Structures are given as C-alpha cells and as structure tokens.
Amino acid sequence: xxxxxxxxxxxxxxxxxxxxxxxxxxxxxxxxxxxxxxxxxxxxxxxxxxxxxxxxxxxxxxxxxxxxxxxxxxxxxxxxxxxxxxxxxxxxxxxxxxxxxxxxxxxxxxxxxxxxxxxxxxxxxxxxxxxxxxxxxxxxxxxxxxxxxxxxxxxxxxxxxxxxxxxxxxxxxxxxxxxxxxxxxxxxxxxxxxxxxxxxxxxxxxxxxxxxx
Amino acid sequence: xxxxxxxxxxxxxxxxxxxxxxxxxxxxxxxxxxxxxxxxxxxxxxxxxxxxxxxxxxxxxxxxxxxxxxxxxxxxxxxxxxxxxxxxxxxxxxxxxxxxxxxxxxxxxxxxxxxxxxxxxxxxxxxxxxxxxxxxxxxxxxxxxxxxxxxxxxxxxxxxxxxxxxxxxxxxxxxxxxxxxxxxxxxxxxxxxxxxxxxxxxxxxxxxxxxxxxxxxxxxxxxxxxxxxxxxxxxxxxxxxxxxxxxxxxxxxxxxxxxxxxxxxxxxxxxxxxxxxxxxxxxxxxxxxxxxxxxxxxxxxxxxxxxxxxxxxxxxxxxxxxxxxxxxxxxxxxxxxxxxxxxxxxxxxxxxxxxxxxxxxxxxxxxxxxxxxxxxxxxxxxxxxxxxxxxxxxxxxxxxxxxxxxxxxxxxxxxxxxx
Numbered sequence: 076x077x078x079x080x081x082x083x084x085x086x087x088x089x090x091x092x093x094x095x096x097x098x099x100x101x102x103x104x105x106x107x108x109x110x111x112x113x114x115x116x117x118x119x120x121x122x123x124x125x126x127x128x129x130x131x132x133x134x135x136x137x138x139x140x141x142x143x144x145x146x147x148x149x150x151x152x153x154x155x156x157x158x159x160x161x162x163x164x165x166x167x168x169x170x171x172x173x174x175x176x177x178x179x180x181x182x183x184x185x186x187x188x189x190x191x192x193x194x195x196x197x198x199x200x201x202x203x204x205x206x207x208x209x210x211x212x213x214x215x216x217x218x219x220x221x222x223x224x225x226x227x228x229x230x231x232x233x234x235x236x237x238x239x240x241x242x243x244x245x246x247x248x249x250x251x252x253x254x255x256x257x258x259x260x261x262x263x264x265x266x267x268x269x270x271x272x273x274x275x276x277x278x279x280x281x282x283x284x285x286x287x288x
Numbered sequence: 289x290x291x292x293x294x295x296x297x298x299x300x301x302x303x304x305x306x307x308x309x310x311x312x313x314x315x316x317x318x319x320x321x322x323x324x325x326x327x328x329x330x331x332x333x334x335x336x337x338x339x340x341x342x343x344x345x346x347x348x349x350x351x352x353x354x355x356x357x358x359x360x361x362x363x364x365x366x367x368x369x370x371x372x373x374x375x376x377x378x379x380x381x382x383x384x385x386x387x388x389x390x391x392x393x394x395x396x397x398x399x400x401x402x403x404x405x406x407x408x409x410x411x412x413x414x415x416x417x418x419x420x421x422x423x424x425x426x427x428x429x430x431x432x433x434x435x436x437x438x439x440x441x442x443x444x445x446x447x448x449x450x451x452x453x454x455x456x457x458x459x460x461x462x463x464x465x466x467x468x469x470x471x472x473x474x475x476x477x478x479x480x481x482x483x484x485x486x487x488x489x490x491x492x493x494x495x496x497x498x499x500x501x502x503x504x505x506x507x508x509x510x511x512x513x514x515x516x517x518x519x520x521x522x523x524x525x526x527x528x529x530x531x532x533x534x535x536x537x538x539x540x541x542x543x544x545x546x547x548x549x550x551x552x553x554x555x556x557x558x559x560x561x562x563x564x565x566x567x568x569x570x571x572x573x574x575x576x577x578x579x580x581x582x583x584x585x586x587x588x589x590x591x592x593x594x595x596x597x598x599x600x601x602x603x604x605x606x607x608x609x610x611x612x613x614x615x616x617x618x619x620x621x622x623x624x625x626x627x628x629x630x631x632x633x634x635x636x637x638x639x640x641x642x643x644x645x646x647x648x649x650x651x652x653x654x655x656x657x658x659x660x661x662x663x664x665x666x667x668x669x670x671x672x673x674x675x676x677x678x679x680x681x682x683x684x685x686x687x688x689x690x691x692x693x694x695x696x697x698x699x700x701x702x703x704x705x706x707x
Contacts, residue, residue, distance in 0.1 A: 137582020158482040260484060265584070266577035269452045269557055272507050 078119055079267070079274050082134055082142030084127035087238060088165035088259050092143040095162050095259070098285030099278055131156060131262065140267035141275060146257040147236055151197045157263040160279055163286065165259035167238040169200060171252040174225050178249050181232050185210050185251075194224030195234040204234065204254045222246045302401035302409025309623055309670055310615075314412065317441065317615055318394045321414045324437045328429070330392035330416045335373040337398075338364045344372050345597060346566050352399040354409075366398035370413060371568075371606060372594065378419045379598035387420025387602065394611075408612065415588070417606030419595065424538050427572040427590055427605050428545030434576065434586055434607050435552045442619045445555030446509075449578040449585065449617070453510065454562030455539045456569045456589065459503050461531025462522055466497045478504050478563055498522075504561030510543055515558045535571070542572055568594045572605065578617040585613050625705040626651055626671040628687065630662045636677045639698070648702050663687050673705055 083092050083106065097103045102117040106124065115122040123139050130144040131154035142156075145165055149158065171193070173181040184191050185208070194215045195201045205212040215230050222242055224230040234254065237243055243250065261282065263275055299305060306314060322332060341363040344350055349372070353365040367373050370393050378389055394414035401409050416433065418426045435451060443449050459478065463471035470489050477485035483504060490500035499522035508515040516536070523533040539558075546552045564573035565587065573589030588607025595602040625648075629640050632654045640652040651671060653662070659674070666674045666687035674691070675682040681698045685691040696704055 135582060137580070153480075156481065158480075158484050161484045161487075264582045265481070265575075266582050269507065269559060269577055270446075270450055270579060272557070276507075 078121075079140045079271065079278060080121040080123065080138075082123045082125060082130045082139035082144075084130050084142075084144055085124055086127055087167070088127070088143070088145060089124075091162070091164035091259055095143065095164065095261075095282055095285070099281035101278075128152070134262050134264050137264045137266055139264070140271060141261060141263045141278065143259055143261055145236075146260055147197065147200070147255075149260060149262070150255065150257070151200050153199075154262075155265065157265055157268045158260055159263055159268075159275075160261040160282060162259040162261060162282070165238075165257070167236050167257050169197065169234065169254040169257060170237050170243075170250045171204070171232060171234055171254060172222075172237075172243055172248040172250050173232040175247050175249050177225070177231065178251060182251055184231070191232055192230040193232050193234050194221050194230035196221055197234060197236075200254065201234040222248060300409065302407065304408075312623070313615055313621075314611060317618070318412065318414055318611060320441065321437055321609065321611075322392065322394055324440055325392040325414075325416055325433070328390070328416075328433050330390045330433075333374065333377060333391050333393055334395065335367065335370070335377055335393075337366055337396075339367055339373055339376070341365045343376050344368065346372070346568060348566065354398050354400060367395075368399050369397050370395060370415060370608060371417060371591065374417045374606075375419070375595045375604065376598055378602065379595055379600040383600065388426065389419040390416065391419070392416045412611040413608045414611055415586075415606060415608035417604055419604040420602045421605075422592065422603045424541040424572070425545050427538075428542045428549060430588065430605055430607055431542070431556075431572075431574060432546060432549045432552050434574075434588070434609070435555045436550075437609070438576065438585075438614075441614070442621075443578070443617070446557075447579070449555070449576055450557045451555050451574055451576050452557050452559045452562055453539075453542070453572065453574045454559050454564070455535045455571060456563045456573045457531050457535035457571055458519070458523075458539070458560055459532075459563060461533075461535050462499050462503060465530045465532065467493050467495060467500060470500075474500065475563065478561060479565075483561070506558070506560040508558055510546075510553045510556035510558050515560075516540065516543075519560055538571060564589050566591075574607070576609075578614075581613060581617050583610075583613055585610060585617065623670050623672075625649065625673065626669070627673045627675055627684075627701070627705060628653060628662060628666040628669070628671045629675050629677070629682070630655070630657050631677050632656050633677065639677050639682060642698060643701060646699070646702060648705060659685070659693070663689065663691060675701075 093103045093106060101120050105115045105117045106122055113124055123133055127144055127148050130142040131152050133139040134142040134156050135154045147169055181191060188210055190211045190213055192213045192215060193201050194217050196217060198214045198216045201214050221233045221235045224233055268275055349368045353368045355363055355365050358364055374391055382389055396410050396412050398410050416430055418430060438449055463474055470493055474486060474489050486504055487501050493500060503522055506515055506519055519536055523536045562573055568591040569589040570592045571590035575584045576586040578585050586607055586609040590605040592603040627648055627650050629650050629652045640650045643650050662674045671687050673684060674687050675684045678695050681696050683693040684696040685693040
C-alpha cells in the first residue's frame with residue numbers, strides 16, 4: 076500500500092510493533108520468516124530491524140521514513156523527528172530503584188540532597204529527573220544489565236525501564252519512584268512526513284482504524 | 289616529538305579541510321546562487337565572524353554557539369547564523385537609508401557539534417533578508433527567489449524538492465482566542481514536533497476546540513484548495529476577529545503572489561503545523577526538503593520583532609540555504625574541461641598563453657614528463673586532457689590510461705575539449 080521504509084525495533088516491543096503494522100495492512104510476514112535478516116523488502120514496503128535506540132537515528136537521517144520506538148528512547152535522545160501517534164502498546168515505566176536492604180538509606184540520602192550514584196542506560200533522562208527534584212546524582216552510564224550495578228557496589232541506585240517488574244524482583248530491588256510511563260510511538264522523518272505525506276497519512280489512518288476497531 | 293605528548297594536527301571535531309573537486313563545487317554553487325540573488329537586486333554584505341554574545345538572544349542558538357572572551361573579558365561568540373548579525377547591521381549602519389533593505393550573504397557559520405544534533409561545527413549558508421517591509425509580497429518574493437535558485441541549480445519540484453509553508457501566527461492566534469490557558473504548552477509541544485503531546489493536552493481542554501489537535505495536522509499541496517478551506521473553519525466564529533484570521537489572510541495573499549509571480553505553487557506544500565525552529569518567527573515560515581535527504585536544505589520566514597531589540601522596530605523576512613546539504617542533493621555535473629600542457633620550453637609557455645587567451649583552461653607543467661606520468665598527474669587534478677607542444681599546434685590526448693595522442697591545431701583545441 077505505501078512503499079514506505081519502516082524502522083522496527085528488536086526486543087521487547089518487536090511483536091507489538093509488528094501487530095500495529097500488520098493491523099495497518101503492511102506485509103510484515105516477511106519479518107517473521109527469517110529472524111537473522113536486518114533489511115527486508117516486501118510488496119509495497121521495506122523494513123529495517125534494529126536496536127530500539129537506533130530507530131530514531133535511522134528516522135532522523137531519513138534512512139527510514141517512519142519508525143516505531145518507545146517514548147523512553149525519544150525522551151532520552153530527543154531526536155528531531157515528527158512524533159505522530161501513541162500506539163498504546165509496549166507499556167513500561169521508567170523507575171528509580173535500589174536494593175531492598177538499602178532502599179531507606181538511599182531515599183534519605185536523596186532527600187538530604189546528598190550525591191547518590193545512579194547507574195542507567197538513560198543518562199539524560201536520569202540527569203533531568205534528579206535536576207527536576209533539585210537533587211544531585213553521579214550518573215554512571217551502562218549499556219546493559221543495569222540491575223547488577225547496585226549489587227556489586229558500582230552504584231547505590233538505578234534508573235531503568237521496568238515492564239513486568241520481574242527483573243527487579245529477581246534482584247531484590249524495590250521501586251523508590253516512578254519517573255515516567257512509556258508506550259510505543261510512531262515517528263516520521265520531517266522530510267518524509269511532507270514529501271510522502273499521502274503515504275504517511277494513509278499509514279496513520281490505517282493504524283488509527285486498527286487500534287480503534 | 290616529546291615522549292608522552294600527543295600533538296593534535298587533525299582538524300577540530302566537526303570541522304574539515306575541503307579539497308577539490310568538492311571545494312570547487314561549493315564555490316561554484318555559491319557564486320551561482322549569489323548571481324541569482326543579484327538578479328533580484330539583493331546586495332551582498334559581510335559581517336564579522338565574531339559577535340558580542342548579547343547580540344544573539346535565541347536560546348537554542350546561544351547554546352549552540354562557540355564562546356570566547358576578549359581581552360576586556362567580554363563574552364564573544366562565533367556567529368551561529370546570519371539573520372541576527374544582519375538585523376544588528378541594519379539597525380546600526382543603515383538607520384537613515386530608505387527601506388526596504390534587500391541584503392544577501394554567502395558565509396560560513398559555526399555551531400557546536402552535538403547540540404541540536406548538528407554534525408558540522410562549520411558550514412556554509414547563503415541567504416537573503418528583506419528588512420523594513422510587512423508586505424506579503426516580500427514573503428512571496430523571497431520564497432519565489434528560493435524556488436528559482438533551487439531550480440536554476442537543476443532541481444525540479446515536486447520530484448526533487450518541496451517547499452513546506454506554514455504561518456506561525458495562525459495556530460498561536462487560534463490558541464490565544466480559544467484556549468489561552470494551554471497555549472504556551474501546546475506551542476512548546478508543537479515546536480518539539482510532538483503531535484502525541486498535542487493530543488494529550490487537547491484532550492484535557494473542556495471547551496469545544498477541535499482545532500487544537502486538527503490545525504497542526506493540516507498538511508497538503510498548495511494547489512489543493514481544501515487545506516485552506518479546512519483552516520478557514522478555525523478562523524471563523526470566536527477566532528474570526530483575532531490574529532488567526534489575519535494570519536490566514538496573509539497566507540492566502542502570499543499564495544496569490546506566488547501564483548502570479550510565475551506559477552511556483554507546484555513546489556509549495558502547506559503545513560499549518562509548521563511554526564519554525566526559532567522563537568523569532570512571527571508570520572510565514574518555511575522549510576525546503578529534498579528527496580533522499582532527511583534534513584532541511586533551506587529554511588526561512590518572517591521575523592517582525594527581532595530588530596526591536598536593536599532599537600529599530602523594523603519588520604523583516606528572509607531565508608538561508610545550507611550549501612553543503614544542497615550540494616549533496618544536486619545532480620552531478622561534469623567538471624569544466626582542463627588541459628594539462630607539459631613542457632619546459634619557451635614554446636610551451638607561449639602556447640599555454642595563446643590557448644588561455646582563446647578560452648582554454650590550461651595547467652602548464654614546466655617540466656618534461658613522460659606521457660604516462662603526465663596522464664597520471666592530469667587524473668589527479670581532474671583534468672580531462674593532456675597535451676605536448678607540436679610544430680603546428682599540440683599533441684593532444686584524453687587524460688585516461690592508453691589515451692591516444694593526436695596532432696591538433698591550436699585553434700581546434702577548444703572544440704575538442706568541449707566535444
């Protein structure tokens with residue numbers, strides 16, 4: 076139907092993204108056939124499958140016309156793209172958490188404006204959160220397994236995404252604060268949004284129809 | 289080199305040396321753009337690279353600027369754009385001259401990389417500013433000039449590019465009338481291009497105001513009357529006497545002028561959600577997008593309040609083209625022909641001068657090089673021909689491996705080079 080190039084994130088919201096695109100009539104079946112491929116060409120659309128944090132990069136540069144990505148990634152990167160639609164799926168929370176036995180201590184340190192060390196994959200989000208509280212933190216940027224940091228003394232707390240809360244429970248971490256809630260969003264390149272407005276709005280309408288129908 | 293010290297001989301992050309053929313292309317395109325601006329009577333100005341930091345007020349531009357301190361401890365910055373320096377220049381130097389001032393420029397500007405996602409710390413802009421007129425005819429005139437400039441460089445609309453036109457005062461005027469309590473919040477969301485946030489804020493507004501979420505989504509070709517028809521609905525009733533209706537009239541006038549000025553409407557797409565990247569835009573605002581490039585090639589608009597800061601409340605409108613981005617989408621062009629003439633004799637020097645006077649670009653090498661070496665050299669400087677002096681003209685060969693030398697009369701050289 077469109078001929079648009081769509082950036083689809085791997086991982087947690089992959090299936091939700093496929094469901095939304097499928098509902099909009101895009102030929103997403105090719106994406107399920109061979110999980111190792113990174114680039115798929117189908118009748119009427121092309122798909123890039125990439126890490127969630129890279130989706131806005133492809134879209135901002137125009138290498139993909141539209142993309143699906145969590146609000147958490149958009150908040151962190153603040154890319155210059157059009158944010159068109161909340162898909163309502165992929166719900167998760169950005170949280171501040173600490174080990175159960177030290178939770179009170181960390182809470183007290185924060186309320187006394189002491190400097191706490193926070194490990195996170197979302198350094199800008201964490202920085203903005205502590206700044207909004209008027210509190211201070213030393214942000215330690217990691218690229219995976221953030222929940223490990225407080226267990227081995229790398230940090231006192233973490234700022235991370237939680238969908239089910241299972242990872243938190245397994246590592247005996249408790250939530251001290253909810254920073255924001257995130258859902259999957261449809262984003263578009265600024266140029267593609269105008270140059271291919273017909274195709275982009277058709278996709279939006281189709282997604283709207285399938286979400287409400 | 290001392291042990292343990294790393295000497296920094298590379299260019300600083302975001303800057304680069306520009307070499308031929310890219311540098312040639314850049315200067316060539318720049319010259320053609322300025323020539324086009326002159327055709328409309330615009331006159332070039334040059335302002336200092338350094339400005340006092342107070343000159344630039346726009347927060348995003350200040351944030352993106354390189355700063356330094358002069359010996360009096362005054363903060364200076366490297367100009368991050370040209371619109372504000374020209375506003376300063378007009379209010380200081382042209383105070384008593386008759387308006388409108390029609391000024392143009394082609395100069396590098398400087399921004400810290402990584403701020404607002406810019407990759408280049410130094411890039412070239414060419415643009416115009418019309419200062420001292422509120423007429424929509426001047427907005428239309430600069431838009432038409434921008435479209436003509438792009439077309440003169442080989443781009444065709446709507447295949448290669450589109451100019452997206454909005455009116456910053458329309459949505460704002462509607463908001464101030466209909467939902468003033470959420471106006472600034474909505475404008476902030478729209479400036480961040482976050483239509484999801486626009487919907488969220490609109491959902492909390494209790495009054496009947498469909499325009500809150502619909503106006504930013506009014507997008508379509510300027511030749512399609514339905515976009516303005518739909519917009520008109522939001523400039524009736526409660527919003528009828530306000531700025532929204534005036535903004536819409538202004539937009540209609542601009543489109544009428546554009547239509548009259550040579551049918552530029554095919555290149556224009558309306559987008560009433562476009563309100564401009566800088567707070568100083570007050571009316572018409574536009575961006576040019578090219579196929580295959582995710583970023584704007586040019587942008588501009590009306591900024592009627594910027595000059596007030598400098599003590600002269602003059603209205604103004606203008607645009608800037610980003611030259612590096614423009615060149616990346618221009619059709620490839622054959623480099624102009626160049627002949628490498630080889631020979632250290634007096635005869636070779638005389639021949640070089642004679643050829644140049646008849647219009648042949650000649651790079652003379654005052655050495656006796658073997659043909660293979662000469663062809664290699666010619667390829668490295670992107671010359672298309674190699675020649676040696678011969679009794680009745682010169683021995684000429686295309687600059688490619690195995691190119692055959694043929695005796696060519698001096699007066700026929702230009703014809704062969706251009707063939």
